[in-house]
Amino acid sequence: MSKQFQFKLVLLGESAVGKSSLVLRFVRDQFDDYRESTIGAAFLTQTVTLDDSTTVKFEIWDTAGQERYKSLAPMYYRNANCAVVVYDITQSTSLDKARSWVRELQRQADPSIVIALCGNKTDLNARRQVSQEEAKKYADEEGLMWGETSAKSGEGVSDIFTAIAKKLPLSTPQSRPGASRASAPGTQGGVDLNRRLGATEQSDACNC
Amino acid sequence: MDEKYDVIVLGTGLTECILSGLLSVDGKKVLHMDRNDYYGGDSASLNLTQLYRKFRPNEEVPTKLGKDRDYNIDLIPKFIIASGELTKMLVHTEVTRYLEFKQIAGSFVYRDGRISKVPSTEMEAVKSPLMGLFEKRRAKKFFEFLQNWKEDDPATHQGLDLDVDSMKTVYEKFGLEPGTQDFIGHAMALYLDDDYITKPARPSYDRIVLYTSSMTRYGKSPYIYPLYGLGELPQSFARLSAIYGGTYMLDKPIDEIITDDNGKFVGVRSGNETVRADKVIGDPSYFGAGKDSDSGKVRVIEEGKVIRAICFLNHTIPGTDDSDSCQIIIPQNQVGRRNDIYIAMVSSTHNVCAKDVYVAIVSTIVETKNPEAEIEPGLKLLGPVFDKFVSVSPLYIPTSTGEADNIFITRSYDATSHFETVVDEVNNVWKRVTGHELELKPRKEEDQARIGE
Numbered sequence: 001m002s003k004q005f006q007f008k009l010v011l012l013g014e015s016a017v018g019k020s021s022l023v024l025r026f027v028r029d030q031f032d033d034y035r036e037s038t039i040g041a042a043f044l045t046q047t048v049t050l051d052d053s054t055t056v057k058f059e060i061w062d063t064a065g066q067e068r069y070k071s072l073a074p075m076y077y078r079n080a081n082c083a084v085v086v087y088d089i090t091q092s093t094s095l096d097k098a099r100s101w102v103r104e105l106q107r108q109a110d111p112s113i114v115i116a117l118c119g120n121k122t123d124l125n126a127r128r129q130v131s132q133e134e135a136k137k138y139a140d141e142e143g144l145m146w147g148e149t150s151a152k153s154g155e156g157v158s159d160i161f162t163a164i165a166k167k168l169p170l171s172t173p174q175s176r177p178g179a180s181r182a183s184a185p186g187t188q189g190g191v192d193l194n195r196r197l198g199a200t201e202q203s204d205a206c207n208c
Numbered sequence: 209m210d211e212k213y214d215v216i217v218l219g220t221g222l223t224e225c226i227l228s229g230l231l232s233v234d235g236k237k238v239l240h241m242d243r244n245d246y247y248g249g250d251s252a253s254l255n256l257t258q259l260y261r262k263f264r265p266n267e268e269v270p271t272k273l274g275k276d277r278d279y280n281i282d283l284i285p286k287f288i289i290a291s292g293e294l295t296k297m298l299v300h301t302e303v304t305r306y307l308e309f310k311q312i313a314g315s316f317v318y319r320d321g322r323i324s325k326v327p328s329t330e331m332e333a334v335k336s337p338l339m340g341l342f343e344k345r346r347a348k349k350f351f352e353f354l355q356n357w358k359e360d361d362p363a364t365h366q367g368l369d370l371d372v373d374s375m376k377t378v379y380e381k382f383g384l385e386p387g388t389q390d391f392i393g394h395a396m397a398l399y400l401d402d403d404y405i406t407k408p409a410r411p412s413y414d415r416i417v418l419y420t421s422s423m424t425r426y427g428k429s430p431y432i433y434p435l436y437g438l439g440e441l442p443q444s445f446a447r448l449s450a451i452y453g454g455t456y457m458l459d460k461p462i463d464e465i466i467t468d469d470n471g472k473f474v475g476v477r478s479g480n481e482t483v484r485a486d487k488v489i490g491d492p493s494y495f496g497a498g499k500d501s502d503s504g505k506v507r508v509i510e511e512g513k514v515i516r517a518i519c520f521l522n523h524t525i526p527g528t529d530d531s532d533s534c535q536i537i538i539p540q541n542q543v544g545r546r547n548d549i550y551i552a553m554v555s556s557t558h559n560v561c562a563k564d565v566y567v568a569i570v571s572t573i574v575e576t577k578n579p580e581a582e583i584e585p586g587l588k589l590l591g592p593v594f595d596k597f598v599s600v601s602p603l604y605i606p607t608s609t610g611e612a613d614n615i616f617i618t619r620s621y622d623a624t625s626h627f628e629t630v631v632d633e634v635n636n637v638w639k640r641v642t643g644h645e646l647e648l649k650p651r652k653e654e655d656q657a658r659i660g661e
Contacts, residue, residue: 062451064447064450064451065450065453065455065456066446066447066450066456068455068456069455069456069457069458069460070458070459071456071457071458073247073443073446073447074246074247074436074443075306075436075440075443075444075447076447078436108277190308190309190310191290191309191310191311191426191432193295193298193299193304193309193432194299194304
């Protein structure tokens, strides 16, 4: 029997490290050299197949630029199952920022959150400022997953998301508090506004 | 901060966040700022640390209340009417993808010294102690009249003209008792006072129909509520705005509203930084509310006051069948007042507090010099209260529409128990700012499919 698990994944990291590009590569296998700061990044999902019977669907939340002035809403961290904290390997300050985002996650997010540290822009290896050893050492100290990617070439992108999918607890998806709402609408007294509105609007009768 | 914006929005209350979101979607370049380091302004939901900072700045948060992060305490008690205008707005803008809703378990009304459930089914109506046997028959005829009303079929009008005849005339035609009128007008049509009785019946008809259609939509009550508190609503619209390019800055003190020689808006100053825009929208607190205006121009005035008491209980409210959440309306006539007293209760079921804690907010429009005594009939219904945070908030309204100086000020959140007036305000400000009506265009079939699939 095939099973699909759904998880909320949030992206964090300094502006311009390539958070949106990473997601666009992962979800649409696209890259745009001149991407502006995040505008119109919709609600993206992508499914990773782990084996014949198991798929993991990521519901991906981009910061929508709200990280720029430290104005991310609590809603962003709420029920996040996993986070990808991105830094730019050509900017050593971006790793410092990544560290502060990891601290923020440890403070705000669910303690069971899976965090992956991701060094992006390996296509610019010639300008590298952050060594693999330094990043890996920090990740190990904090118990984070770690990987390097190039959203531009695609290198390492699917690897890091697949690694996260494997690390997520797939035992009891529905009962986990973080398990996504979209997977089980209407359960536990929840209400689905979308479906029911369509239904009531068609019959305008007053059901007194 | 050197860029120029189309619109600067001040304050991240729900009204401002909806406007910000809609303007960004409309292609406007929006800068949205708040002096607080949290979203929501007056319509925020606070954790314990924030709640204590606001109400008892010199006190430590007691550890017995549980974890700080388990708490999302609303400052303003309101529920969402299931078939109401806010629901349409949430669905239209698709911010529903960021939110999760649950029903409010029950809606109750106070009559003759006790509370009873507002019937949600015919069965409940038959059993309801709200009305005697003969009154039930009369009420049944009244509700059948409403249900069968067809605009273009005079036979269904029973000689009444909703646009001319008053609600008083309608009540009298069906011979309804004053107590029944209280329950229909206040617990179903959700009027806060009795001014509606002498006015044409049409708006009352619309409100009762909205109530009953909302009631049947999910079953238990006509109300829904977002998990993690009402503060999720402004956050979701802020996210919508950000996704469409809106820039967000929290924790940003606003020191000056800058105008030119003609009094027209130029920009706002925060510390040494000045940012310019064509227009500004903001809540009254950014325009001199509660203090002397810096420029000598009075931009907002006080219209009245609301008292709200946030009460922590460790039990459900007596007489509510152990409901994990409820609304209780105390119609003004029942306690000799001009305005209703309103109780909204939510609990850990809605992820707003620790397990076994219940948060009830008692509120009313202030009528006397001793507002705390005014909410006493509401507090009495709660049983033992182990902690209470009381505030008396002025309701501000702008002195001008803003079209002349491009300064558009929103109204404070009123004492109503729902969000319908918030949506009215959004429509109103939108029209003032853009010059045309806000249109939520009907969406295509495929867009109505569940989001997130």
